[in-house]
Amino acid sequence: MDLQVRSEVRGGWTVVAVSGELDADTVPVLSDLLEETPNRQVVVDLSGVPFMDTTGLSLMLDWHRRLDGAGGQFRMASLQTSVYKLFRLTELVEVMHIHESVEDATS
16 A cells, blocks of 8 residues: 655644555655655644554654654654554553644644
8 A cells, every 4th residue: 555645834833644554665755754844843644544563653753752852843643543552552652742633733
């Protein structure tokens, strides 16, 4: 399954909408888009991601560390149950900024 990504600016936040499976084959698509984003306040909308492997998890953790360490903010929103379970099993729910919706993440 191909990964589709698009971004838009909402109230000072870059919101990146992701659709498709996020795995070793597709992570570079999202990684490239994040690299091109000049904004240091980013929300990744994962509502369209039914599956994420540890490669996707690593990308999310890397961007969390990069932006939060540089005075920015990295948030994720609208995780499907299977993706949320991955963060819970790896005990990253307490570390990452996970929100119910994009609106919650940007407020």
